Amino acid sequence: MAQVEKFSYDNAIVRKFTYATIVFGVVGILVGLIAALQLVFPSLNLGIPETTFGRIRPLHTNAAIFAFVGNGIFMGVYYSLQRLLKTRMYSKFLSEFHFWGWQAIILAAAITLPLGITSAKEYAELEWPIDIAIALVWVAFGVNMFGTILKRREQHLYVAIWFYIATWVTVTVLHIGNNLELPVSLWKSYPVFAGVQDALIQWWYGHNAVAFFLTTPYLGLMYYYLPKAANRPVYSYKLSIIHFWALIFIYIWAGPHHLLYTSLPDWAQSLGTVFSIMLIAPSWGGMLNGLLTLRGAWDRVRQDPVLKFMVVAVTAYGMATFEGPMLSIKSVNAISHYTDWTIGHVHIGTLGWNGFLTFGILYWLLPRLFNTKLHSQKLANAHFWIGTLGILFYAIPLYWAGWTQSLMWKQFTPDGFLQYGNFLETVTQIIPMYALRALGGTLYVVGYFVMIYNLVKTIQAGSFIGDEEAEAPPASTWAVHTGKEHWHRWIERRPVQMLIAATIAILIGGIVEIFPMAMIDDQVPKIESVTPYTPLELEGRDIYIREGCLGCHSQMVRPFRSETERYGEYSKSGEFIYDRPFLWGSKRTGPDLHRVGGKYPDSWHYNHMLDPETTSPGSIMPPYPWLLRDELNTGNTAAKIRALQTLGTPYPEGYDQIAVDDLQKQAKIVADNLRKDGIDDDKLEEKEIVALIAYLQKLGTDIKPAPQAGN
Amino acid sequence: MFKYLLESAGNINWMAISALITFMAVFTISVVLVFKHNSAYIDKMASLPLDDSNPVNSENDNHEK
Numbered sequence: 001m002a003q004v005e006k007f008s009y010d011n012a013i014v015r016k017f018t019y020a021t022i023v024f025g026v027v028g029i030l031v032g033l034i035a036a037l038q039l040v041f042p043s044l045n046l047g048i049p050e051t052t053f054g055r056i057r058p059l060h061t062n063a064a065i066f067a068f069v070g071n072g073i074f075m076g077v078y079y080s081l082q083r084l085l086k087t088r089m090y091s092k093f094l095s096e097f098h099f100w101g102w103q104a105i106i107l108a109a110a111i112t113l114p115l116g117i118t119s120a121k122e123y124a125e126l127e128w129p130i131d132i133a134i135a136l137v138w139v140a141f142g143v144n145m146f147g148t149i150l151k152r153r154e155q156h157l158y159v160a161i162w163f164y165i166a167t168w169v170t171v172t173v174l175h176i177g178n179n180l181e182l183p184v185s186l187w188k189s190y191p192v193f194a195g196v197q198d199a200l201i202q203w204w205y206g207h208n209a210v211a212f213f214l215t216t217p218y219l220g221l222m223y224y225y226l227p228k229a230a231n232r233p234v235y236s237y238k239l240s241i242i243h244f245w246a247l248i249f250i251y252i253w254a255g256p257h258h259l260l261y262t263s264l265p266d267w268a269q270s271l272g273t274v275f276s277i278m279l280i281a282p283s284w285g286g287m288l289n290g291l292l293t294l295r296g297a298w299d300r301v302r303q304d305p306v307l308k309f310m311v312v313a314v315t316a317y318g319m320a321t322f323e324g325p326m327l328s329i330k331s332v333n334a335i336s337h338y339t340d341w342t343i344g345h346v347h348i349g350t351l352g353w354n355g356f357l358t359f360g361i362l363y364w365l366l367p368r369l370f371n372t373k374l375h376s377q378k379l380a381n382a383h384f385w386i387g388t389l390g391i392l393f394y395a396i397p398l399y400w401a402g403w404t405q406s407l408m409w410k411q412f413t414p415d416g417f418l419q420y421g422n423f424l425e426t427v428t429q430i431i432p433m434y435a436l437r438a439l440g441g442t443l444y445v446v447g448y449f450v451m452i453y454n455l456v457k458t459i460q461a462g463s464f465i466g467d468e469e470a471e472a473p474p475a476s477t478w479a480v481h482t483g484k485e486h487w488h489r490w491i492e493r494r495p496v497q498m499l500i501a502a503t504i505a506i507l508i509g510g511i512v513e514i515f516p517m518a519m520i521d522d523q524v525p526k527i528e529s530v531t532p533y534t535p536l537e538l539e540g541r542d543i544y545i546r547e548g549c550l551g552c553h554s555q556m557v558r559p560f561r562s563e564t565e566r567y568g569e570y571s572k573s574g575e576f577i578y579d580r581p582f583l584w585g586s587k588r589t590g591p592d593l594h595r596v597g598g599k600y601p602d603s604w605h606y607n608h609m610l611d612p613e614t615t616s617p618g619s620i621m622p623p624y625p626w627l628l629r630d631e632l633n634t635g636n637t638a639a640k641i642r643a644l645q646t647l648g649t650p651y652p653e654g655y656d657q658i659a660v661d662d663l664q665k666q667a668k669i670v671a672d673n674l675r676k677d678g679i680d681d682d683k684l685e686e687k688e689i690v691a692l693i694a695y696l697q698k699l700g701t702d703i704k705p706a707p708q709a710g711n
Numbered sequence: 712m713f714k715y716l717l718e719s720a721g722n723i724n725w726m727a728i729s730a731l732i733t734f735m736a737v738f739t740i741s742v743v744l745v746f747k748h749n750s751a752y753i754d755k756m757a758s759l760p761l762d763d764s765n766p767v768n769s770e771n772d773n774h775e776k
Contacts, residue, residue: 080760083760084759084760154759156755156756156759158756158759159756160760223760224760227757227761228760228761231761232761233757233758233760233761234757234760237753237754237756237757238745238746238753241741241745242738242742245737245738245741246738249734249737249738250734505737508730508733508734509730512730
């Protein structure tokens with residue numbers, strides 16, 4: 001027997017991430033609850049731009065994904081990595097840099113998103129300086145993780161660590177790929193790709209943010225903490241190997257299922273569908289591996305709240321990963337897309353899978369960090385039941401709302417007209433469901449506060465072990481290796497090989513889907529009549545982005561009769577070639593806007609923004625009075641034109657010099673139109689609303705013989 | 712579905728086919744190899760998370776009871 005080395009685990013960094021997880025969980029869920037309540041009571045934004053739905057929705061998603069789940073990942077990884085490798089973290093400095101850097105990024109997000117500073121890419125809204133900060137912190141995490149792996153005392157890498165490695169490398173690739181953008185100013189940039197290409201890259205990222213930030217790291221945590229909590233090894237280690245390789249290879253392909261029936265070429269949509277359906281196999285393999293780990297221990301699940309949370313988490317993972325492939329079937333997606341069904345689906349994942357697994361880990365971990373027992377099993381059980389009820393009250397009404405609204409959108413009268421021609425009818429019908437959803441969210445929050453109380457009492461009762469003593473044989477006992485070995489051991493012993501193999505697995509899908517779209521012009525047929533945005537329309541478009549309008553309005557008319565009857569001609573890929581970023585959206589709380597240009601007079605839009613209820617009684621859209629009050633900032637207009645020219649938008653040479661003059665001319669035309677309809681205000685042509693109206697009146701008019709904006 | 716996929720892949724169909732073949736190959740080889748090796752090694756790997764306890768952890772392991 002070789003001598004053993006004594007060392008200690010760094011629990012201080014684990015404690016920091018644990019506290020951050022708990023705090024940002026509250027923040028993320030509360031912001032979500034406020035957003036949910038605003039869909040029932042729009043005035044809850046209190047008339048403040050920074051608290052309006054369009055701006056706080058990305059705050060909620062970013063807080064839930066990157067602040068709550070992100071810190072949860074790091075909490076779980078920093079604890080399990082050290083113990084699985086029998087060594088302390090590689091660098092105290094990198095651990096601290098990672099922690100404080102990540103919290104600073106969260107703080108930057110919490111400030112910039114309510115201010116309307118956003119790149120409009122879902123789950124990647126943060127602007128370029130923060131993107132760079134994310135890259136730096138992520139690299140620090142990677143160096144720290146690989147440094148720890150390289151100085152390990154345990155020869156083999158347990159499956160959880162493969163998931164951590166795959167997470168790190170894929171998030172790196174995704175983050176860089178989806179944030180290729182050209183800065184205009186400190187807080188504004190335009191993406192390198194436009195229209196349909198931008199859409200494909202965004203949803204390659206967006207889907208895999210779910211896959212490689214909300215799923216693979218949490219599967220790694222499941223493979224460590226579930227066996228720990230159940231005190232028995234994982235059901236099948238063989239299955240976990242297949243689960244890992246199949247999952248990471250297939251997941252990366254599934255992004256286009258977010259773009260079914262859009263202007264994305266059919267071949268890319270079909271690839272997305274095929275691989276999404278194939279995903280059921282590895283996903284359910286992982287789920288069953290988790291649940292079957294509890295074989296023979298189900299009696300303990302009845303008493304132990306940690307196991308209860310984990311069982312529901314893994315079950316929710318199974319439900320969400322069955323539902324996801326179903327939603328990727330085109331005929332199902334035709335019903336579900338743009339409705340609350342999608343919102344219900346993702347919340348089964350986040351509230352059930354991510355939330356409950358985090359809670360299970362917190363209840364398991366904190367007593368260990370503080371060398372004590374959990375303050376109250378009863379309170380933890382109460383949290384479990386309140387939280388479970390919260391998920392049910394959240395998801396079921398949204399499924400109901402999604403199906404109801406979708407069927408109403410598609411309902412025709414016997415004479416062949418839309419039965420619910422007014423979109424608003426389909427919204428007011430489901431408001432009671434939104435109220436029930438808010439009740440579900442409230443229950444979930446209540447359960448969360450019960451957990452905080454329980455954990456605080458636990459912490460108070462214990463004494464923190466900052467450096468946990470441990471011992472293990474040194475690496476020299478296995479460092480020299482000769483002879484024949486099993487193929488997977490060869491990979492497991494070498495983290496760099498694991499990294500390269502995982503990178504190849506995830507790159508194949510990305511390259512096959514994205515390369516032809518990005519490089520072959522024929523994939524996006526040109527339409528001669530499509531013109532770049534005028535400077536005023538461009539500024540209006542950036543206001544549309546700032547206010548988060550795409551959170552509730554799509555700009556993609558699908559080729560269904562129910563949609564062409566309601567909105568007009570279906571959307572063509574060639575119409576979006578100057579759209580940086582693309583603004584197709586993914587949810588219709590309000591109607592699609594791609595053909596709204598020329599549909600209403602300018603004054604209708606003015607009054608609608610002042611008070612939506614005057615033009616659309618019963619509307620749940622909040623008023624935007626500040627657009628009528630605030631003056632349009634044209635300080636960056638020339639720089640925006642130059643940036644777009646660099647990216648290939650065919651503005652004439654030197655157009656940036658006269659762009660503001662053109663902007664003012666068009667603004668005067670719009671202002672005159674408003675005055676004709678009795679709207680008079682000082683300096684009307686200098687207000688933001690004029691730019692937004694110009695943009696909305698341009699939408700979808702390139703391919704229809706309609707009057708241009710302002711004419 | 713696959714016929715439709717391959718028909719509509721146009722000039723990039725070789726990429727779609729090769730990706731599908733690569734996946735099937737990787738998947739099949741992993742399955743075959745995974746089920747060919749010795750169970751002692753698999754048991755050791757499976758029990759790694761349970762093998763990291765030290766005296767402090769062991770004391771705490773009964774907290775759920």
